[in-house]
Amino acid sequence: MEIAKADGESAKDIAIELTNLSYHYPNTEEAGLKNISLSVKKGKFIVLMGKTGAGKTTLSLCLNGLIPQLLGGKLTGQVKVAGRDVSKTPVQLMSKFLGLVLQDPETQLIGRTVEEDTAFGPRNLSVPLAEIQQKVDHTLEKVKLKGYNQRLTEELSGGEKQRLAIAGVLVMEPQVLVLDEPTSELDPIGRAEILATLDDLRKKKDLTILLLEHSSEDVIQTADEVVVISGGEIIWRGEPAQLFRNIPLLQQHGLRPLPVSLIGWRFYEKGWIPLDNIPLDIPSAERLIRTMLFKYGQGRKNFNVSQDRKYFSASEEKAVQVNNLSYQYNSDQPALSGINLTITAGEFVALIGQNGAGKTTLARHLNGLLQPTSGDVFVQGMNTKEYDTSDLSKTVGYVFQNPDHQIFSATVEKELAYGLKNAGFKDVEIKDRLNQVLKDTGLEQYRQVHPFTLGKGERQMIAVASILVLKPQILIIDEPTTGADWSGVQAIMTLIQQLHLSGTTIIMISHDMELVARYAQRVVVLHEGGILLDGHPREVFAKEKVLFEAAIVPPQLCRLSLRLRDIFQEIRLEPEEFTALLESEEIP
Template sequence: MEAIAILDKVSYIYPNTKERVLKDISLTIRKGEFLGIVGATGAGKTTLCLALTGIVPQFYGGRFFGNIAIAGLDSLEHPVSELARHVGIVFEDPEVQITATSVENEIAFALENLCVPRAEILKRIPDVLASVRLAGFEKKNPQELSGGQKQRLAIAAALALKPALLILDEPTSQLDPIGAQEVFATVKALKDELGMAIVMVSHAAEEMAEFCDRLALLSEGQLIAVGTPTEIYAQVDLLEQNQLRPPEVAQAFSQIQQKGIAIPNIPVTLSSGIMAIAGLRSHLQPIVPPIFTPPFLKSKSPILSVQNLYHTYADGTEAIKNVSLDIQQGEYVLIVGQNGAGKSTLVKHFLNLLQPTSGKVLVGDRPTQALSVSDLAQSIGYLAQNPDNQIFNTSVEKEVAFALPFLGYTSERIQQETERSLKAMQLWEHRHAHPLSLPKGERGRIVIAALLAMNPEIIIFDEPTTGQDYQGAASILEVSRQLHQMGKTVIVITHHLYLMPEYADRAIVMGKGTLLLDAPLRQAYHQTDLLKSTYLTPPQSVFLSQHLRKNSDQEYNSITATEFANYFSLSS
């Protein structure tokens, strides 16, 4: 098959550094293939993407070794503007790419620069907007869009160029699961219909397994494995050694194989996993009824109460419609829903950043409007999706201590609470460092330490796993578990349902501003049709266990790979 890009022994060192970020990478990208690039944070994935556009080294400088040919053009000898006719790129953060004042102008901008005829521009705009669920948004200002919508717009603008090679660096990190599926399906259709080569960096293992033709596994700048998704994702041990999460189907069947049960090929997609179940039914064991655990005891008055809440924005958008719920002291609650479901609007009412159009929000027995800023700060701690937006001091210690004088703490208590919080978040040895000098995951811990110092009863994590690799997401959620064990009430908002079974007790599902479901986590995860209606996908183990339930009187209801694997035994 004809090559669209050829990398020959490529190495690269950024300016003012000594370490090679890319190390002797040789790789051929074929015309019309969908190549996934996987690796932990810091593996060199983004640098490799930039090298494929000529931005590295033309824009960054540094030391570049080897050769890259893109559509036959040497990436060093031809300017980025010329290479851009053959290769397009979508970055993880859409803000760095969006410049126009309307959605349609954003898509038209690059097409006009390439002198695409006006009639063709007008034809392409609705086509690409429909492909990313933004039809009808043509006249909207991009700054009025949600983060996920902005990401879809950046993808649409790149797709409109119809380049021979399209590079997407974590394009789905801010999208709900169904949105992510649609992006994968859209770019695959472009590959199939136009022969466009796709290179995508993503931590979305389930989608990468389903849609990619090949995967390239990077580790510390080295290309350590290239193969089909089946070849790469079936090596569960290799992935875990490189801090990567395999698709949940692969995890489950790998664990079954470890029991001594023969599995010729580890399935890596849901469809192949369901097919593989047929050969395992002889190893199924009867389900042991779960040990009864008493339901969560509700206190007389909830710690947080929402009563018949409505909120309509100034432009007439009804963001919250008659939502009522109570959250008890010590609960760990998951709030989920598609982009635009009303999750963030609801949380802003908890923080008194928005006032109800009608209805009430109570912290304890007091309406949020009656609480001062310091009262709220001592009741509710909030960790934003991007911790950098909450950091502004010159040392970790100063950041953690900053708000305490405003709460009336004495100097001695400020010192005590700051030290306690820093040690609890394993930041004591970094207390004199500049916050922004630490990795992103550590910066999140700084904000949590600052919240802890104020000793709030409730801590809210708003999309804490977005943009994180598996290890980063797990480390943040381990902090949330630690806080829960300390007696805090924890509320987590996330799209990543597969991460939450080990943490949350209860799921609140929102859709289009309404409360669709409020149930124990296991029960909520098996409401697959309802979740789909709000563009959410439960873990693959849910679908595997539901397939097992067919033609069976056993109540298979797993929500993790380990639970599903435990249905099988060599001695059955």
């Protein structure tokens, strides 16, 4: 698909120019990119969206020459960035002009400390030492890592590592910045801060930004344009508003719709509003609902929330008991302090909080990966101080935030079979469990594929499957949807919900407040190593001011509910709880 330049554009106005770009990875018949032509003006903020495996990351790696200079394969067509022919420019030289933040931040961290890592690029360009220090301090402040200079990179949370990876690129002051899901592991306010920083840099320094992203709400606020890629081809390009009002198009290409737009789409389908009236933000949704109620609802107010979703009923049996738990890493302030928490068997609990609040640290105490500095942790009555992780793993399944931390086998099938063989299962049962889990997770087609040839979304599902096959009584899952497209998110969450309905205790760490609101029965908010809030999602998300202290922004529909307090008695969590208001009326 060819996308022409706008009228009046000249070569010096263009930051990125792709002409008939096609690419085949080594030893593959199917093209990763197919005849892509794309022109991006300087100073624009462009968002590239599409399903996992659509070709987004492949395209980004072409922009600084990593494809084909490092990864090989066959590339045809032309790539120009900042006026330079990428095929004729070494990767190390391109780093002066184009900064690339990879999807997995850990692949970009080199230094032992935060300061060393941020300084790596300027040092390799022989920037004077005093200037390097000034650049490092200034850049760390931009990404909210001020004061972290001597912090060990190995002790950073996933979100803090993402901030550091961004800092390592920003410090080079490139003309073009390409970011592959750079905020996927950040808390909600952290995401907003990073995107605001990028947008500010774009405006002040005429920086061109190409952002690869799955998050719809973030995109609608920042993007000049959205480019949708599918099967290695560009299939749509235009303004965000046009895309996010077209719900069928979003569903067709695995893109996540805005919750408020789902309300509007329902009204549009019924012929109550024109397409252009579908809301894309909370104020517009509030105005729409008030208008519709005034026009059709006859002033009806104070509607009770529909009955909550059905879940497995938690018993009185204690699955987890945490007593006065404190923990301190070697080079830091206490990560946890005085934690007391009881989780009963069969609950679905979400742990939320800003990056570094202690969520993962707490979770790693529940299977013995970490031992308390003080206090005790009991799992199914077992004190974790008295049992090895291997013993606890028979009861507690743990899926890491980064799937690559637990994948090591040569094929997907061997990865799933490994735990079963170690647990002493016989070949017949191993085969039966493998077949069932591969089917449930949609991984059958990848049975004999090496996991590291797959995208991060698929690797995340493999990590989940390798634990599910063991049928643990308690499942701890740390950021289960990171790197997954909307279709993948729905598949993973449906699977987790099914496990919960069958009686598994679920403890989920997530920065995705929409998923927390939709699936969790209980929300525990951690802040600075302690528990700030603990309750039902409707109760917790109603406390907007308190959540702000913990860098948490309630889900979009919860915020909408808070603006409609005079109509709703309680927080509403799903679009259907809004549309049911009017659908019960006889509207012509």
